[in-house]
Amino acid sequence: MARRNYHHGELRAALLDAAEALVRERGADGWSLREASARVGVSSSAAYHHFASRDALVRALRRRVLGELGERLSQEVGRAAGPEAGGDLQRRLVAVGRTYVQWAVDDPSVARLAFGAGAPAGDPASDSTSDAATPPHPHDVLDAELDLLVEVGGLPAAARPGADFVVWAAVHGLATLLVDGLARLDDPRAVAREAERVVRAVLTGLTHEAVPSQGWPTPHSAHTERRTGRGAGK
Amino acid sequence: MARRNYHHGELRAALLDAAEALVRERGADGWSLREASARVGVSSSAAYHHFASRDALVRALRRRVLGELGERLSQEVGRAAGPEAGGDLQRRLVAVGRTYVQWAVDDPSVARLAFGAGAPAGDPASDSTSDAATPPHPHDVLDAELDLLVEVGGLPAAARPGADFVVWAAVHGLATLLVDGLARLDDPRAVAREAERVVRAVLTGLTHEAVPSQGWPTPHSAHTERRTGRGAGK
DNA sequence: CAGACCATCTGAACGCTGATCGGATTGGAG
DNA sequence: CTCCAATCCGATCAGCGTTCAGATGGTCTG
Structure with missing residues (x-):
């Protein structure tokens, strides 16, 4: 969970998990991207390799x-x-x-x-990983x-x-x-x-x-x- | 509307008006207290003499x-x-x-x-001005x-x-x-x-x-x- | 009319935020 | 083994909400 090496490997999912936990703890909007990144053990800019913006993270979490x-x-x-x-x-x-x-x-x-x-409509090219x-x-x-x-x-x-x-x-x-x-x-x-x-x-x-x-x-x-x-x- | 003197006189109402306009223009959360204050022609800190926080402004606007x-x-x-x-x-x-x-x-x-x-419950001592x-x-x-x-x-x-x-x-x-x-x-x-x-x-x-x-x-x-x-x- | 009071407003400051960028690190493909 | 592309870091930027000492001026007292 915490961190294996320089490359995290599961950052996207880990960020979603951290964000969801933060939402539960502090409310739907009472958290920051920096906080979620820190909780995962990663710099805040790393998140931008998986989500175009904080809002994109929120949308992905909403979809999930x-x-x-x-x-x-x-x-x-x-x-x-x-x-x-x-x-x-x-x-x-x-x-x-x-x-x-x-x-x-x-x-x-x-x-x-x-x-x-x-609405969870819009970008249809987001489910690249057909989990x-x-x-x-x-x-x-x-x-x-x-x-x-x-x-x-x-x-x-x-x-x-x-x-x-x-x-x-x-x-x-x-x-x-x-x-x-x-x-x-x-x-x-x-x-x-x-x-x-x-x-x-x-x-x-x-x-x-x-x-x-x-x-x-x-x-x-x-x-x-x-x-x-x-x-x-x- | 704009500004009479050093003292505005109607700042509270003016801020509510500006905030409502901004909500209409940029979405429910796409605006800042600073922006509303600037639109009224007042420093952002002036708003704090009429609202305890940005959230208080939002609550007041919601009530209105x-x-x-x-x-x-x-x-x-x-x-x-x-x-x-x-x-x-x-x-x-x-x-x-x-x-x-x-x-x-x-x-x-x-x-x-x-x-x-x-909920618009809570502070009952806000309607000081029984308009x-x-x-x-x-x-x-x-x-x-x-x-x-x-x-x-x-x-x-x-x-x-x-x-x-x-x-x-x-x-x-x-x-x-x-x-x-x-x-x-x-x-x-x-x-x-x-x-x-x-x-x-x-x-x-x-x-x-x-x-x-x-x-x-x-x-x-x-x-x-x-x-x-x-x-x-x- | 003089003076003091005090709510109102200013401007600078603090810590935090979302976002960007060049550069460091790495796993894996060729 | 070499190189590449993905990934991550650290510094940086403008803007945010909020605080605070001080400037301003209407109003009330004398």
């Missing part, structure tokens, strides 16, 4: 952290039984929402960094679950277009309000309760809404514009 | 901006006819949500600053409208506790996603449409939800903890 969140959402949604089994069709989506909010509340500083401005099959973006997990819900009849197909947007907004909003301190929940158990309530309310509302006879320009992938050419290599 | 949003929400909700008149009981709340999101999208940098971490009857916090407007909706039968009283939380989360989430660039809407008309849909979905969902037989520790003012002793000084 969002990927971890996406993976955790996938796992958690897998842990929840499929909707065919039980009678509760919405269970899996509730799990997604609960996990999303809980993740943010458990690690507010990291979440603030992950949710910060600057792992690019992890799913949180929104992708949500999208897939909504499709599944429609499939099993838990949501009218007419309400599907843009539904990801509505659900995402509700869940993300709850997470953001809590993480930014605009709203507070005393009881830690209340977080899960609120997340569940928000997801259920939104899904119920989408199910019962007056069908929008028109107004959706494209199926649903044009509303959310993210890095193109994600999954399905080749 | 959130107050303006609150007032705008009040106005807009007044412009929408009362629910007794027409058949659409939710119209006023939809107006609140639409205005909230539109405000954020129209001025993303200012919104990012307003929504930023650091105007303290403007309503956006959440207060929402709260009042929800009460009104219950009154006219647009929402079951059982669903009321914590409903402000759910609606706020949905609307705030949509605004945040758009402002932070995590999601994008091409058509500017789509913003209003999405805001409406989110509010309606949540309200419908809250109306139809299985009544939570328990779980709400206090009416509703304990979940959101904000500056105490708001109106009615002394």
